[in-house]
Amino acid sequence: MRLHRLDITAFGPFGGAQRVDFDELSAAGLFLLHGPTGAGKTSVLDAVCYALYGAVPGARQSGQGLGLRSDHAAPETRTEIRLELSVAGRRLEVTRQPPWERPKKRGTGTTTEKAQSWLREYDSAAGSWKDLSRSHQEIGEEITQLLGMSREQFCQVVLLPQGDFARFLRADAEARGKLLGRLFDTRRFAEVEKRLAERRRAAEAEVRAGDTALLAHAHRMHQAAGPTAEEPLPDLAPGDPGLAESVLAWAAVARSTARETLAVAHCARQAAESAQAAAGRALDDVREVDRLQRRFAEAQERAARLERRADAHRDARTRMERARKAEAVAPALDLRDAAEAEHRRAVAEEARARAALPETFAGAGAAGLAAAARKAAEELGGLGSARRAERRLGELGAERASLDRQERADEDVLQDAESWLADWEETRAGVEARIDTAQEAAARAEQLAVQREPAFKRLAAARLRDELARDTETAHARSLAAREHATRTHAHWLDLKEQRLRGIAAELAARLVDGESCAVCGATEHPAPARKAVGHVDRETEERALAAHRSAEEERAEAERRLGVVREALAAASAEGGDTPVSQLAEQAQELDRLHAEARTVASGLHAAREAREQAEREHERRLAARQEAARRVAARASHRDSLDREKASLEGELEQARGAAGSVTERATQLERQVALLTEAADGVRAAEDVARRLKDADARLADAAFRAGFETPRAAAAALLDAAAHRDLQRQLDEWQSEESSVRAVLAEADTAAAARRPAVDLRAAERAAESAARRLRDTASARDAAARRCEELDALSARAAGEGRRLAPLRDEYDRVARLAGLAAGTSADNERKMRLEAYVLAARLEQVAAAATVRLQRMSSGRYTLVHSDDRAGRGRSGLGLHVVDAWTGRERDTATLSGGETFFASLALALGLADVVTDEAGGVRLDTLFIDEGFGSLDDQTLDEVLDVLDSLRERDRSVGIVSHVGDLRRRVHAQLEVVKGRTGSVVRQRGARE
Known part of the structure; x- marks a missing residue:
């Protein structure tokens, strides 16, 4: 991987756009990145890392997103990182724009823009760039695959932080393991340790669960054996060896003892059954004699009670016969009662209707009342046209009032319009x-x-x-x-x-x-x-x-x-x-x-004044139109008012004749309607009362005739002899019960076996019952003992079978647990077979550390003039585990000592050699990706002139492999020794970069 160009805009301390030409700096092979503290030297390296992985290194990861934006940048300037590099024979350009807050295009305030990314590749055949992706995830996967390193590995290998490796030299085995684990990604070996430990715990849990289940079966067998168990359970816990054999042997002894107990209980039950059968037969004979004797005594007592109630029985039978005769008179009685009730209601209704009439109709008959009702109805029918005239007169008044209101409203409109138009x-x-x-x-x-x-x-x-x-x-x-x-x-x-x-x-x-x-x-x-x-x-x-x-x-x-x-x-x-x-x-x-x-x-106020002018013009037009419309309505309203006055005078004359002495036609009609209803109701009531009186007289005659034919002197005597349904049913029930009881007593006294038993002496039933109960109790006890012994045998057989099956199932599980436990202990470094107590992941990392130490020694010997050599050690440090020890061999003394004893200057070039060696090993581990650009951070100030020359010679030798190394340092002497420089200058408006090539 070789860096070509880096463009930074509004990132970190850089407020404006800055460009770094790595091709020019790398021409000499060795270049210097310097500047005052806080100027932004580390921000240049952060920009490289952010362009590749979308995140900054290490502890600065908290500055993602909006935190990466420069405080010196203008509000409208977008933060952007663009890096051009060559990797795996391809020339790529990566552009990253983190999220940022920009001013809103409309209104006030800010809005947040989303992060954006671009990946382009240079097509040498076409001589132009072509787009590959704009997805953050795709770009990250593509870069990681091409480099073969994660962000942590890149920051450790390409951006060599000397402070980290100085701590690595002085760290213990645990800290070294964490760093090497991140770089070489040995998580899969740690995962193997974890999986083995999980399998060991799972197998142990299965074995313990099986032993627990087996012990549970044993305890249930002990409970089932009860008092027959002669020996206690084996005193073993889950996981103890020989648990299954001990439990199965104890179960065999318990089953044999239970079967012997079952045979004894069976014999005892047979003897109790014979005794119980004899006692039962004797009890049945005694109970039958006792029953017959008590039956005869009860029949004699019932016959005596019947004799004492004979007179009451004869009276009830006479009363029943009179009630049957009175039932023939019942329909005539019901008819006469109904007629009398109807007559009372008709007389009351007639009195109520006559009370509502005027005194002039107090003695009128039904015909006179009906004639008066017809006359009033004819007068009511002649008031129809007068009612319509009265309603129209009310409507005329409402219309006239409405015309008056409209006239006043139009006068107000005319006056308001004239007043406003005068000031226009x-x-x-x-x-x-x-x-x-x-x-x-x-x-x-x-x-x-x-x-x-x-x-x-x-x-x-x-x-x-x-x-x-x-x-x-x-x-x-x-x-x-x-x-x-x-x-x-x-x-x-x-x-x-x-x-x-x-x-x-x-x-x-x-x-x-x-x-x-x-x-x-x-x-x-x-x-x-x-x-x-x-x-x-x-x-x-x-x-x-x-x-x-x-x-x-x-x-x-x-x-x-x-x-x-x-x-x-x-x-x-x-x-x-x-x-x-x-x-x-x-x-x-x-x-x-x-x-x-x-x-x-x-x-x-210009806009408001223009709007006021437009509003005034619209108001002027509206006022003119309103004045014209109001004048038109005033002229049309005069003729309408005259026609309403003429119609009102005509209707008032007609209504004066129709209403008479009443206040209005409606009031007169209401009076006539009430009079018609009252007269009609009174006529109907008089006719109904006369009709009901005739029916009551007929009902009295029929009732007297029916009572005489039934044999009663008066209708009142027939009514007294009647029984209601409940009394009739109660009396009939008494007669039926007497007849039934008399027949039953006669039948019992006539039985031969009952009479024979009555002549025998009284039997002792309680003694016979006690003897039978004792025999039954003995049978129940022996049966329960036999059933318990049988159930005990069945339970012991079933539980023994389950225990035997559990033992067979546990055998392969216990073998599997022993094998996995030995393997997990060996991988975790806790087994006695692992003499150095070295974990599996530490073993792999130890091999990597040995490779790193060998690669670092090549450069360390040159920087120390052949004095120091780094070696890997498997020795244990104190009570900790072994495998990640790192020692230095001093050729001047021939002794091997811990790297923590190195001085400040020695620690620097030892850590530098270690970093360069680690870079080579991680590069090979990542698939052999060539790293043509490296950065080394600080630490040169602790070296003397001779050591500094030797270190620079080692770094300069990297050019032989076509590599370029950037040194990040404050040391002033390096500015004279390294000619290619990138200076970061800070100012009030942000930092800027100044670049000087090797030939300047």
Whole structure:
């Protein structure tokens, strides 16, 4: 993979559009990415990662979406990242636009635009770009497949973070395992461990469940055996070996004991059955004799009761005979009662109807009342035309009132229209004057707007000019102070270096060993080695002074750069703002702004004035039309009023004759209708009363005749002898019960066996029952014991069969559990067979770490001049697990030690070598995708000049494989050593990039 071009717009600290030409930077093979803290060096790398994967690296992932947008960007500028690269022989262009908030095109406020992505490929045959996809998901899958790396692997391999690998060197085995697991994707091996552990737990659960079920069967067998169980259950728990054999052996003994108990219970039951049968026969004989004796005694008692009730029986029979005779008179009695009730109702109705009539009709008969009703009805029929005339007279009054209301309304309309039209000319002139004033103010506002914007720009430039003048003085003072500080630190470093050179012999003498040759003269004897003098300067002191000098140089360069930036900005602001004081420019701008606001306020009334003119014209037309329409209605209304007056006079004469003494025709008609109804009702009531009186007289004659023929002296005596239905049924029931009881008693007393039993002595029934109950109780007890023994045998047989089946089922499960448990313990590193306690995933990662250590050693030996070698170790660290140990071999001492003991500078080039080696291994693991562009982040400041040269030589050797390496660093010495540079400069309006090729 090789990067060609990166375009950044409104991303991170970059407010505008910036372009990075990686082809130019990569021409030298090695280029430097530098700039002050917070300028945006890391944002360049974030943009590369975001273009490829749609997300930024590591802890900066929280800045997705709207958080990626630059705070310095203009509101209408869209955030965009465009990266052009070559991978797998294809030239691609990826464009990403994260979501952003832009101003609404209409109205106020903002709206959120969705994220967008494009992927294009260059067609060399056609010489143009062709679109491949605009889907975020498809682009991500395509890039991941081409690179063969996830985002985490890309950030670890292409954007080499030295701090992470320094921590990797000092980390324990667990932390190293997490990092290597993410890079080499060994989740499948961890998943194998997990699956084996799950299978072990599942198999163990099945075995325990089977043992639990087997023990449950055993406990049920123990409960079923009851008191016959001579031995207790085996004291075993689920999972214990030999559980099934012990349970089955105990079950066999329990079944044998239960069968012996069943045979004894069967014999006892047979003996109890014979005794119970004999006792039952004796009890039946005693019960039969006792029943017959009690039956005879009860029959004698019933005969005595019948004798005592003989007189009452004769009276009831006589009463029943008289009731049957009276039933012949009942229809005549019912007819006479109905006629009497009807007669009372007719007389009451006649009295009520006569009470409602005037006194003149008090003694009138039915014929007179009917004649009066007909006369009143004829008078009522002649009032029909008078009623219609009365209704029409009411309608005429309503129409006349309506005409009066309309006349008053039209008079109001005419008066209102005349009043408004009189002021029309004055109203129109006022509206036209408003329109002219607003148009003049609009023209004046446009002229002031042209003058206002330049005035405010000059005012802003003048304010910036004054502010930058103060910043220039401050920056100049800081530059002088930084220059003086750099001079002092440089002199201090040179003094210390000179002192160290004078005392270098003492440092060399400290390394001399008797019998070993001297590095200077080669002698093996050292009779008088040099001693360190007081105030001796060692290498560490000199390096601190050198580091302080370099830091001071960087501060001086930064101060001078800032001074130049401020001076350039001051010149630009002075050119735009001129020399006019800020206060004078502010007064001019404020006056223009005030005049412009006043003109706009007046001009804003133009639309309202035009609408007022249109509304006044419409109102004028409406008033004219209303006045004409009202005058037409007034003329038409006079003739209508005259015709209504003539019709009213005619109707009033006709009604005066029709209503007579009543207040109105309707009142007179109501009186006649009531009179007709009352007379008709009274005539009907008189005729009905006369009719009912005749029928009552006939009913009395028929009743007297019927009572005489039935044998009663008077109708009242016949009515007293009648019985209602309930009394008749009760009396008949008494007679029937007497007859039935008498027949039953005679039949019992005539039975021969009952009379014979009565002559025998009384029997002892309770004694016979107690003997039978005792025999039955013995039979029940023996039967229950036999049934319990039989059920116990059946339950023991069934439970034993189930237990045997459970034991056969558990045998292969237990074998499977033993095999899976051994395999899971071996993979998890907990088995005794796994001597190093190494997990399966750690074993795979250990092989990867061994490859990484071998690849890193190639570069580490060159950077350390052959001194250090990285080796992988399987030894256990303390009580932890083994497999991910990493040691360094020091060729000067021949000893192997932990990487955590390396110094700061040693840790840097060891971590750099490890990062480059890891990049090679991960690249091969990802399918051999060639990585032609790498970035290395910080850490170079901890190296001395010689080590820095060696590290740069190693990085420069990557060009031999046609690779380009970008170094991200603050070290000032690298700017002199690396000619191809990409500088990130920060400012008030955002950061910008400055690019310099290797030949500049």
